Amino acid sequence: MFRWFESRLEPYPPEQPAQPPRGLLAFCLHYMQGARLPLATMAVLSASIALAEVMLFAFLGDIVDWLASANRETFLADEGPFLVLMAAFVVIVIPVLALFSALTIHQTLLGNFPQRIRWMAHRYLIRQSMSYFQDEFAGRIATKVMQTSLAVRETVMKLLDVVNYVVIYFIGAIVLVALTDWRLMLPFLVWLAAYGAVLSYFIPRLGKVSQLQADARSMMTGRIVDSYTNIATVKLFSHSTREETYARESMDEFLKTVHRQMRMVTILDTSITTLNALLLFSVAALGIWLWLGGAMTAGAIAVATGLVMRFQGMSHWIMWEMSALFENIGTVRDGINSISLPRMVGDAPGAKPLGRVKGHIEFRDVAFTYDRKGQEQSRVIEGLNLDIRPGEKIGLVGRSGAGKSTIVNLLLRFYDRQAGEILVDGNDIATVTQDSLRANIGVVTQDTSLLHRSVRENIKYGRPDASDEDMIAAAKKAEAHDFILGLADAKGRTGYDAHVGERGVKLSGGQRQRIAIARVLLKDAPILVLDEATSALDSEVEAAIQSQFNMLMEGKTVIAIAHRLSTIAAMDRLIILDEGKVVEEGTHAELVETGGTYARLWARQSGGFIDVDGAEEGGVAAQ
Template identity: 40%
Template sequence: MQQSTTRRTLHYYWQVTRKHKGLFWGLIVSTFLFVALLSYGNPYVMSLVVDRVSEGGVGPDEVFSAYGPYIVALIAINVFGQAASKFQDYTLYKLEIAAAYDLATMSFDALCNQSMSFHSNRFGGTLVSQTSKFMSAYQQLIETIMFPFLPVMCSVIFTCGILAPRVPVYVAILMALLAVYATVSYIMYKRILSLNEKAASAQNQLSGELSDSVSNILAVKTYGREDYERGLFDAANREVVARDSKRMWASLTRGIITASITVVIMSVVAVFIAGGNAWYGITPGTLVMMFTYTYTVTNQFNFINNGLQRFNRAFGDASGMTTTLDEPRLVADVAGAPDLQVREGAIDFEGIGFSYGDGDAKTQVFDDFELHIPAGQRVGLVGLSGAGKTTLTKLLLRLSDIQQGCILLDGQNIAQCTQQSLRRQIAYVPQESLLFHRSVAENISYGKPGASMVEIREAAARANALEFIERLPQGFETQVGERGVKLSGGQRQRIAIARAILADCPVLVLDEATSALDSESEALVQDALATLMKGRTCIVVAHRLSTVASLDRIVVIDSGKVAEDGPHEQLIAAGGEYANLWNRQTGAYLE
């Protein structure tokens, strides 16, 4: 499972990287040149200098003639090496900036295009944390490849290429020891990878617990549950500590083993350098190269431990968002779907079958459900909790997809049209107003980008919101706080209605839009809703029957079926379920 997730992470990262192949290959070439020139070019020229010095016979007036070419070579190597180093920095920064943009866009699109069922089963804070880690993991991965790993490959290539013709036995022994080192590191890397994913999962859970508590801080405080929430957070925090500790000990164990191999390698080079001239006639310059190159390559291999640890952490951090990106979209547009065109607003639910699942459990909500709403008709949906009223509106908005049947809007199957075009034809006002931490004006104009202030003010006036907005500290420029926390419930709802008025959609869905308001706020909101409903096809979900009594038609839903259908007076006279609900709410049974 871990390897599969790692491969999928690499797949997504490569999708982004190949869009910037010029930067990527420029980074590789500059790294190759940087290592070749500064780590291997300098010692090579110095070995030639040492051999020339050991030959003797150079007088004071012959220094520049004898060593001039070496001096020029060293200067050129360092000039071009430093230039390669700076170009490496440039391409790395540019690639990371470009990739961060693409990864953020990829994650945002994936989250925004997922169904409401997906979001209902996840912490918002966890998804934010996963996105952030997914982006930073790419940066960590690229930097790890370009600094420990690519230089290691270069070091092995250059060490073999330069020393093998001169001391083949030494190179063979060195490569064998390095192969053991690399094999041990890789085996332990695979073992630690699962520990990193578990540690990242624990960290995501901790972020989710924190987000959940902070988002619902009013409930925490008003019920005196600070200690309980702290207990949940502490349990998640302790799990993070436990998993991080396991990862730490595994990494330390790997470091001790590989450090022991490094000691063996340096012991071999010490023996060869000490006896190289006596046993094999190796020149002083070559001995200098042997020590310098071996020290360089073993140092680079030492960085492999840190690099593999960073690899582990990067893949572990990225695993959460990788899994999210792999999630199938429960609600998706068909290929080449056209935009929905609505002129009148007639709605037809034909043979609807829908069930939702929680794990392996399935709950049937609708089975062969039928309902026709003519254009311009105002329809109330009533019934007991769990009857399917709100679910029906979500199916109309395609927040979830039906399993059988079809929903038609002006004769067009909404499943065959783009979701965005569908939702732009439906103004939705829920029980809890959906406000952003932005200005009042931005919130009202959300359904009509580019609306003028004249249009915004007119919509606010029609929603009975203009008076209170103008009393706010900065009027329409006042920031409303997260989810509109700076405003009262009635004020938030009137802003949501102003948004719906400005959007001017042919279809209106009101889902318990006044149930949480006090009497005064409800009266203002009801008046605004009456304005909003004029000339539109309206679906009003309500438990408070007084809000639907004046509508053209009332549909009673019971266990996913239409139990009663007709105007208020007709349903009262029928003495059925609607009449019973009405009598309970109006106190008729108290007599």
């Protein structure tokens, strides 16, 4: 039975997620898709239980009146059939309704519904543009996904379950009281109006505070995670105290919202307790007065006072539920600001997969500027024309800021060019799927980051379906196999099963780089990008794998970036960039002979490095 209800809602919908709408209601409705039947079932069951509980008070009034006037000797004979129906209603109908309501809520919705939202939100965000992740804390984004999924669940379920239950219950109760005597209904209506006024004043204000609190909580989490992620830098510069202050600033902001929220709650709680006391007094006084005048029976007074006692308990429960509802609404609104953002780089409608290419790359009149939130920026790339033949090995040369890494970022479609075309084998890369484009490009960057998983998983990330034999062969080519066999982690896993820590922190820079090289070797893409690929390696290791690089590059189109010109001097062609434009091109010997920009850079090198003065801004491959 449990499994049947647990399988009524798919937690991992297969449909490709679309951008969620920005409006609160539309956002919630977007994530309710596929879950509307169990949500509607929950609402119907909730309303049925509310009506059933109101009917119990009507039964109570009837029983009191019967007991006050009935003949004990004929009571069972006269009222027996109705008592049996009442017993069946209490013992069978109400528990069955409660069972199906509990199964729908706990088995079908509470677990599957937020998991479904997390899955949809994660799948949408994992395909967000690079700039999205560069502008936010990773921990903050993750917190928003976790908080928002639970907040949407609570918002939707409280509206359909709690609010629905309360509205039906209150209406049913007031109708029941009115049927006994319309005058007895008046205190309930006055109380309901005052109660609604109190809630309408405080709850929206609590919602606004909760939105600020959700943002402050995610900022606090983001700062703490940022410190943990960069713990090596924190310790290297002896800044533990500074990080404490950095975290405490966000904690203080969070605590301010908590204090503000709790002050409102105290006033709200006191106001509702006062209203409840006035309701009890007025209903009891009015009921006794009507009974003294013979206008009301004892059973009617029992029903009315019983409902007042029930209202007293429910009013505080509703207060907390409504406070939680608006707190969750505030969290959802905060999450919308992070989740419901358009993808800056997306697949064009009808984009087709790009098959395995030969590697012909063309840049035609390409222009690009990094968007810095509306600030005026000079173009990083302007009128770039570059034709790279299949199998050609080129080196991009220029000071930092010349546009080398930007060219790579545009080829990978981490950003979209603002003018011109970029073609791969004659296909405009803006018209093919991003995944299929990047499947054709292998990249080894200067700043290598590994997944917090096993060495095996990291290397096979290049080609998940590869055999262990192919994986080991790639590791050997990258001069990584021997040190991998000596690895062990805190849980006793060794060799290729050892985990490397977050971003590969358990390995040295050279070890991380060699695993990254093995990953690209295994991927065996027809286009290869080397962005300072050997910068983290010592001279002995670099010399050892240089021949493997030559083999890796064989038959591939290669784009190499290096400040150490000696590492790219043997390329088929060198492209010299300055301010986003090609100023020279040719072989190393040709460019040295002409005595231009490249020749000056070569002559100025100390130890084989370009004199770097400035910083190129932008993508993940930026130097």
